[in-house]
Amino acid sequence: MTSLQPSAQPRLAFIGAGRLGTALARACAARGEAVVAVASRSQAAAEQLAAQLTVKLPACRALSPAQAVQAADWVFLTVSDDAIASLAESLPWRPGQLALHCSGATELSALAAAARAGAQTAGFHPLQIFSDPEQAEYLLAGSTVAIELGAADAALQQRLHGLAQVLGMQPLQLPPGSRAAYHAAANFSASFLLSLLEEAAQLWAQVGLPESAALPALLPLARGTLAAAQARGLAGALSGPIARGDLGVVAAHLQALDALGGSHGTFYRELAQRQLHLAALGARLDEDRLQALQALIASPT
Numbered sequence: 001m002t003s004l005q006p007s008a009q010p011r012l013a014f015i016g017a018g019r020l021g022t023a024l025a026r027a028c029a030a031r032g033e034a035v036v037a038v039a040s041r042s043q044a045a046a047e048q049l050a051a052q053l054t055v056k057l058p059a060c061r062a063l064s065p066a067q068a069v070q071a072a073d074w075v076f077l078t079v080s081d082d083a084i085a086s087l088a089e090s091l092p093w094r095p096g097q098l099a100l101h102c103s104g105a106t107e108l109s110a111l112a113a114a115a116r117a118g119a120q121t122a123g124f125h126p127l128q129i130f131s132d133p134e135q136a137e138y139l140l141a142g143s144t145v146a147i148e149l150g151a152a153d154a155a156l157q158q159r160l161h162g163l164a165q166v167l168g169m170q171p172l173q174l175p176p177g178s179r180a181a182y183h184a185a186a187n188f189s190a191s192f193l194l195s196l197l198e199e200a201a202q203l204w205a206q207v208g209l210p211e212s213a214a215l216p217a218l219l220p221l222a223r224g225t226l227a228a229a230q231a232r233g234l235a236g237a238l239s240g241p242i243a244r245g246d247l248g249v250v251a252a253h254l255q256a257l258d259a260l261g262g263s264h265g266t267f268y269r270e271l272a273q274r275q276l277h278l279a280a281l282g283a284r285l286d287e288d289r290l291q292a293l294q295a296l297i298a299s300p301t
């Protein structure tokens with residue numbers, strides 16, 4: 001149980017003034033949450049973040065990590081994943097506190113030192129990327145945050161969901177033991193999309209199309225596809241030769257990519273196999289056409 005009264009506003013601290021810590025601390029401050037302390041590895045980084053927050057919260061101070069823990073009720077360890085466990089080990093936790101990390105993949109056991117001292121532990125992972133510091137704070141609203149609690153505590157769960165809602169975020173309760181697979185899945189929706197676009201740009205370069213034109217030309221296509229998925233779901237948004245059952249086009253793709261060599265043909269076949277599943281769900285193709293596509297994709301050219 002937290003030591004706070006259910007109605008009391010927790011005093012928040014952020015340790016790790018990087019991309020995520022800055023965005024989350026700024027968003028909390030902007031929405032009236034009591035951010036009382038920030039800390040980081042370098043005092044200069046902590047002071048820089050504190051200076052941004054004191055516009056809204058004059059009481060917010062740049063402290064050492066240990067002092068920040070002493071000053072707060074809820075402590076967000078917004079440091080790189082590899083640093084979470086060793087940092088947690090070094091801090092003066094007390095019973096009734098809440099120690100949180102914002103990593104997707106790192107297990108809550110990284111906060112074991114806080115739990116041993118009687119603190120609660122939780123994960124608060126925003127499903128968003130924070131590479132642009134100017135935009136980062138505004139990306140939180142409308143995003144989902146995956147929440148996991150170290151021990152069942154309905155009141156605390158409600159309060160974390162409340163914080164998510166204050167930030168305009170959709171809370172998602174993570175089942176224990178699911179973090180690594182959950183985060184690998186998130187990767188498909190984030191940085192692996194970039195790998196798909198890189199494959200496309202490489203193919204353009206190989207056939208003599210200017211690589212510099214690839215992103216400006218392909219990003220609107222990618223955005224259109226994502227907008228269709230938002231409107232009609234994955235199967236409903238599917239377009240292209242597999243969705244239409246155009247065997248001739250798929251055969252031409254395979255022939256061209258195999259001729260280019262490398263892993264282009266193999267990569268295409270793997271994705272095409274997966275897409276057959278969506279095409280089947282979309283129910284636009286009859287069974288014969290699906291089987292013909294399956295055979296074509298499986299065959300070497």
Ligand SMILES: NC(=O)c1ccc[n+]([C@@H]2O[C@H](COP(=O)([O-])OP(=O)(O)OC[C@H]3O[C@@H](n4cnc5c(N)ncnc54)[C@H](OP(=O)(O)O)[C@@H]3O)[C@@H](O)[C@H]2O)c1
Nearest residue numbers: 016017018019020040041042045078079080083103129130
């Ligand atoms: N960036 C994203 O898109 C994103 C999205 C979702 C979740 N996350 C999660 O958020 C966490 C932080 O990621 P990030 O991208 O914000 O990393 P980051 O930009 O590299 O920032 C990490 C910060 O942690 C500080 N730090 C590192 N070791 C420390 C230590 N031992 N004690 C105190 N401070 C320490 C660094 O401080 P100094 O600057 O003072 O050296 C740095 O500012 C990670 O768990 C990550 O998985 C990130």
